Amino acid sequence: MTGRKILIVDDESSIRDMLRVALEMAEYDCLEASNAQDAHAQIVDEKPDLILLDWMMPGTSGIELARRLKRDEVTAGIPIIMLTAKGEEDNKIQGLEVGADDYITKPFSPRELVARLKAVLRRADPQSNSSPILVNGLCLDPVSHRVTINKQLVEMGPTEYRLLEFFLTHQERAYTRSQLLDHVWGGNVYVEERTVDVHIRRLRKALTVDGHEDLVQTVRGTGYRFSTRIEA
Amino acid sequence: MTGRKILIVDDESSIRDMLRVALEMAEYDCLEASNAQDAHAQIVDEKPDLILLDWMMPGTSGIELARRLKRDEVTAGIPIIMLTAKGEEDNKIQGLEVGADDYITKPFSPRELVARLKAVLRRADPQSNSSPILVNGLCLDPVSHRVTINKQLVEMGPTEYRLLEFFLTHQERAYTRSQLLDHVWGGNVYVEERTVDVHIRRLRKALTVDGHEDLVQTVRGTGYRFSTRIEA
DNA sequence: AACTAGTGTGACAAACTTGTGACAGTCACG
């Protein structure tokens, strides 16, 4: 299992069915939506790893939804593949201008679609390709769902693991508590901002081997940052 | 590519489409026929490695075609999986009496179908995957269908054996309960996720020799993992 | 130095997750 979630957004159920079969065979988890409203709700709640988005839909169009998603910081990073009809080159260009990561033209081969999808996922997050992330002896392996420091097993809870995973895939960048809540807890939770501080403390405590707790740094007045640059 | 050719015989094009997508994703070559005459011609001409045969079809029925194929020396060796409607136990028995190698009930999960298909092909061609797996003195031998720890025979039920077999062929990787259900129980079962926990307990109990139960590890909030790395 | 805003910390209750013993139902076998 890839542990990846793909959202299929298309009003035609036969297309959704076909895509679901293909993606399940390739061991992705599938979500489905037949319109933009459903899609948006699922994107916020479920945080899919990639969205397959039909160009043309009743009500809010796919292109409009893509535009909205790319404008919102929380969802901007989710890769989008537009599904377009044959012969509509203008749609492709417009899709790419809006920020879609790729397009694929109906009718398409399931194998081609999965290959394209894999390529987009690889591009979107080169470090999250099921390979371990290694920083100064700190290692997070998504496949075995395990963290080690200098080969030594490190215990932590699920939330701390997710926080560390987020930090390791977004290094050298400061995030507010609010942003961390959205990215790590999800956009639909009601949690005090100060709770982030408590989990930061728990993560730091778990990482207290050979000074690795210092990788998680406070940015006073802003929030936190994961950085390999340690001030003396 | 597996180099294997599968013939899909079903009068419903939506079923054929779904099966084709699933099988192509699994890298099989597909042939299709919507009736028994077409099917028979393709079987003679193309010599598929396995036939997926719908029970019920207009004109000559699937069961009749199966009977004919099993009677003919040229085609008798081709494995047949009957596709039956839910609730028709008599059909299943009749199919197996006629010589079908397995049956699968609509609606079915593509993943289960491919797993079944692989099992049938493996049976038809027994020269595959029969070497014992050895981990820290724990040994699973698929040929004798036996498990030992440090040469000591270990008793366990069929489900625990299958679970262990899955783990030994997928080490160092965390799986959710849902994934374990799909892989070990099959995709078309209706079993509570918590049942996995009970079987994990039973497997751990069976492996309680020299601490081997610790190889089956809980990944809290996710599921389970089989790993040779043991917490201190 | 005093003050204030911001962050760290210990502790706790509630919620959640996993482990366990037990049981009923089913099935294969003698």
Place this chain on the structure above:
DNA sequence: CGTGACTGTCACAAGTTTGTCACACTAGTT
């Protein structure tokens, strides 16, 4: 038919995690 093995489920026990809060401490400003 009786019996033992197997399976799935359930209620309760045990263990862990989570979010919150009051207080302590620190950094920055005046």
